[in-house]
Amino acid sequence: MHVAFLNPQGNFDPNDSYWTEHPDFGGQLVYVKEVALAMAALGHRVDIITRQISDDQWPEFAAPLDGYPGHPNARIVRIPCGPPHFLPKEQLWPHLGTGWTAGITGFYQADGGLPDFFTTHYGDGGLAGALLKQQTGVPFTFTGHSLGAQKLDKLHPTPNSLAKIDARFHFKERIFGERLAMNHAARIITSTRQEQMEQYSHRAYHGAVDPAGADHDRFAVIPPGVNRRVFSPEPGPADATVAARIDTALARDLPPERRALPLVLCSSRLDQKKNHIGLVKAFAENADLRRTANLAIAIRGLDNPLQQRAQLKKAEERAIFDDIARLLDEHNLWPAVTSFSLNSQAELAAAYRVTAARGSVFSLTATYEPFGLAPLEAMSCGLPAVVTQNGGPSESLFDAATGKKFGVLVDPANPADIARGLLEALESPETWQYYQLAGIERVISRYTWDRTAEGYLAAIEQAAAHLAKDGTLSVPDYFTHPGPATEIPLSALADLYFQA
Ligand code: F6P
Numbered sequence: 001m002h003v004a005f006l007n008p009q010g011n012f013d014p015n016d017s018y019w020t021e022h023p024d025f026g027g028q029l030v031y032v033k034e035v036a037l038a039m040a041a042l043g044h045r046v047d048i049i050t051r052q053i054s055d056d057q058w059p060e061f062a063a064p065l066d067g068y069p070g071h072p073n074a075r076i077v078r079i080p081c082g083p084p085h086f087l088p089k090e091q092l093w094p095h096l097g098t099g100w101t102a103g104i105t106g107f108y109q110a111d112g113g114l115p116d117f118f119t120t121h122y123g124d125g126g127l128a129g130a131l132l133k134q135q136t137g138v139p140f141t142f143t144g145h146s147l148g149a150q151k152l153d154k155l156h157p158t159p160n161s162l163a164k165i166d167a168r169f170h171f172k173e174r175i176f177g178e179r180l181a182m183n184h185a186a187r188i189i190t191s192t193r194q195e196q197m198e199q200y201s202h203r204a205y206h207g208a209v210d211p212a213g214a215d216h217d218r219f220a221v222i223p224p225g226v227n228r229r230v231f232s233p234e235p236g237p238a239d240a241t242v243a244a245r246i247d248t249a250l251a252r253d254l255p256p257e258r259r260a261l262p263l264v265l266c267s268s269r270l271d272q273k274k275n276h277i278g279l280v281k282a283f284a285e286n287a288d289l290r291r292t293a294n295l296a297i298a299i300r301g302l303d304n305p306l307q308q309r310a311q312l313k314k315a316e317e318r319a320i321f322d323d324i325a326r327l328l329d330e331h332n333l334w335p336a337v338t339s340f341s342l343n344s345q346a347e348l349a350a351a352y353r354v355t356a357a358r359g360s361v362f363s364l365t366a367t368y369e370p371f372g373l374a375p376l377e378a379m380s381c382g383l384p385a386v387v388t389q390n391g392g393p394s395e396s397l398f399d400a401a402t403g404k405k406f407g408v409l410v411d412p413a414n415p416a417d418i419a420r421g422l423l424e425a426l427e428s429p430e431t432w433q434y435y436q437l438a439g440i441e442r443v444i445s446r447y448t449w450d451r452t453a454e455g456y457l458a459a460i461e462q463a464a465a466h467l468a469k470d471g472t473l474s475v476p477d478y479f480t481h482p483g484p485a486t487e488i489p490l491s492a493l494a495d496l497y498f499q500a
Contacts, residue, residue, distance in 0.1 A: 002045040003460065004077075004115040006125040006132075006140070007032050008100060009089035011050050011061040012076045014068050024089045027373075028145045031224055032121055033068075038225075038453035040073035047115065049104060051092075052078035055085040079103035092124050093173035094482035097131045097475070104128070105136060114138050117460045119189075121145060123174045126181025127479060130471070133184055139463060141220075141456065142185035148174035149204035152497065159498060163490055172488040175496065176476055179208035184471030186463035188219045189456070191371045192392045196221065204496045208473060220459035223396065224373065225449035226380045231349045233356075233382040233440065242350035245340055246296075252304070253338040254294060263296040263360040264422055265351065265383070267342055268374070270299055270317040275388075275412050279365045280324050284331040286419035292426050293360070297324070297339040298351060305339040352381035359432055361386050361425045365412040369393055376447050379407060379439030384432060386421045388412045396447065406442035407435060 010024040011017075012033060018025040032048060040046040053061040066076035080103055081087075082095030108114045118140035120129035129140035148171050157165050166172055182188060182205060190196045196219045200211040209215050230236070250259045264283075268274035276297065283295050302308045306328075309321035328334050342348050352362065362378035362385045371392040375385040385407035387393040397407035410421035425435050445451075477486040 001117070001457070001460070002047075002115040003039060003117050003119060003456075004047040004049050004104075005032050005036050006049050006104075006118050006120040006128050007122070008049075008051050008081055008092055008096060008124050008128065009122060011053060011058070011078075012048050013060045013066055015060070017060045028121060030227075031143075031145070034225060034227070034449040035119075035453050035456060036074055037068060037071050038449040039457065040071050041450075042453060042457070044073065044457070045115075046074045047077045048074070049077045049079060051081040051087075051100070053084065053086050058086045061086075077107060079107060089122070089124060090168070090170045093127075093170055093177065094478070096124055096128045096177075097479035098482065101128050101131050101135065104132060117141070117186075117464070119143065119456060119460075120181060120185070123148060123178040123181060126185070127177035130177075130180040130184040131475065131479065134475070139186040140184075141187045141189050141459060141463070142181040143189040144178065144181075144199070147199050147202070147205075148178055149202040149497070150199055152204070153202075157497070159494060162494055162497070166490060166493065172490065172493045173478070175204050175493060176488055177479070179205060180471070180473055180475060180479075182209040183473040185218070187459045188215075189222050189459065190219060191221070191223050192395050193221050194391060194395070195370065203499055206496075206499075220455065220462075222452055222455035222459065223447055224371065225452045226373065226376050226443050226447050227345070228380060228443075228448055230345050231352070231377040231380040233353065233380075235353065236346060236350055238344070238346040238350035239353060242342070242347050243354045246351065246354055249296075249304070249338045249340040250294075253334075255335050258294060258335060260358075262293045262358055262426055263338075263355050264293050264363050264386075265296045265298065265355050265360055265378075266363050266365075267298040267348060267351065268364055268366065270312070270314075270320050272316065272320065273367050275365045275367050276320055277323055277327070278412050278415055278418055279363055280327050280333070280337075281415035282365075282418035282422065283333055283336060284327055285415050286423075289419045289422055290333070290336050292423060295333075295337045296355070296360075297337070298342040298348075299339070300341060300343050302341055305341065306337070349377070349381055352378045352383040356381060356383040356436065359426075359429070361422060361432075361435075363418075363422065364388060364393075365410060365418050366390070367412050372396060375407060376443055380443040380447075382436050382440055384408075384425045384435035384439055386410060386418075386425050396442070404438070405435075406438045 010029050036046045036048050081100035118129050120126045120140050120142050122145045126142040196211045299305050312318045342351050362383045364387045366388045369391040375387045379385050389409035408421040408425050411417040
């Protein structure tokens with residue numbers, strides 16, 4: 001099979017340039033690269049199609065063709081899309097249905113023929129997929145990664161503020177592009193069933209897709225994978241450094257008699273949604289938990305984060321640590337809490353292994369976690385996970401069909417339940433070991449990029465066998481003839497978004 005991945009935003013090169021340094025070079029690129037390479041390793045011809053950028057500031061992305069050493073079946077294909085210089089993803093919309101799709105069909109004409117299937121990523125890739133389907137008949141899958149409607153929700157628009165928000169983020173084009181992609185895709189790929197049912201049922205997508213009804217079977221739930229090259233129980237290059245760092249922190253922060261206790265390791269980003277406070281309250285309220293384990297909070301950058309919290313750059317982060325410090329004062333909890341830095345994926349994986357060797361657990365008590373890759377990464381290293389029951393972990397840590405548990409789920413709104421879950425995993429060496437082995441088994445059987453690639457191939461093959469009827473939505477003129485006269489009116493977005 002010949003499969004092409006449409007991902008206009010960000011870019012790809014053999015050195016993974018700019019990953020995590022720019023908002024368009026985040027998790028989505030990791031996802032596309034890993035699925036594409038896993039598919040190529042299974043013997044398929046794979047192209048990642050992105051933008052050609054001729055810009056001195058971004059020299060890595062000028063060549064029309066590129067690849068990954070050791071992966072002869074995979075190509076990076078860069079096609080011009082609008083002006084030659086780098087454009088952030090919000091500014092790609094007028095160029096996708098004109099130069100980019102024309103460039104893609106031109107490339108394949110010269111290359112000896114079109115691919116069998118496109119996989120498309122984010123609304124911008126999805127829009128291009130829908131337009132290419134109309135022009136060439138080649139079907140496509142759509143993976144949203146992050147949908148515009150939910151992003152708009154977070155900005156709390158009112159009918160009065162919508163124009164200002166739209167001027168910055170271009171939601172008109174994004175949501176109308178996403179609607180076309182959802183409507184015309186042969187399969188829609190989500191990471192969890194909840195993502196399908198909750199995100200795609202947003203009123204902004206009514207009339208384009210019906211995730212619980214007519215379109216239910218067009219969805220395929222295919223989870224992303226854990227990078228097992230980094231997150232594995234096998235010792236890694238950072239283990240010795242991280243072990244020494246943790247020992248130093250324990251000696252600095254904890255009285256001698258508490259230093260050998262297991263740790264409850266919390267390595268989430270400092271964000272209110274991650275609910276560090278709920279976890280601290282669990283320690284404050286439960287004496288058994290305090291007797292059994294210490295709390296370890298890890299963040300990037302600071303050696304002694306709790307004491308150096310004034311150096312945190314963001315006010316929200318300082319506020320979270322100030323709240324934690326207040327709780328530690330109030331409940332006299334300082335002797336049970338340590339903090340240190342973890343500065344890379346390799347260090348995170350090392351910390352999971354080092355703390356697992358002390359019989360510790362990983363904890364993520366976020367109010368809601370859409371997918372929850374971090375607990376799977378910890379489990380993959382052999383660290384049992386105690387995690388929020390809200391969102392993806394309810395599917396990844398628990399098999400509803402068999403009742404089997406692969407980690408412990410807790411109610412993040414209830415500190416008593418968080419303590420209950422932590423104590424469950426720490427209750428005895430046998431229980432801890434059960435969760436350790438079950439966690440590793442779960443990741444290997446369901447959450448590797450090979451499994452993700454196999455899931456895509458199965459979804460593509462099923463779709464090719466029973467090609468869905470064509471979509472019903474027509475293409476707004478703006479996408480094929482962009483200009484002031486064809487602009488999607490703001491009222492069209494407002495009608496969708498604010499409808500009852
Ligand atoms: O790669 C990073 C990512 O997860 C992408 O899916 C997407 O580009 C971005 O973050 C989120 O996009 P947005 O904030 O526009 O929803």
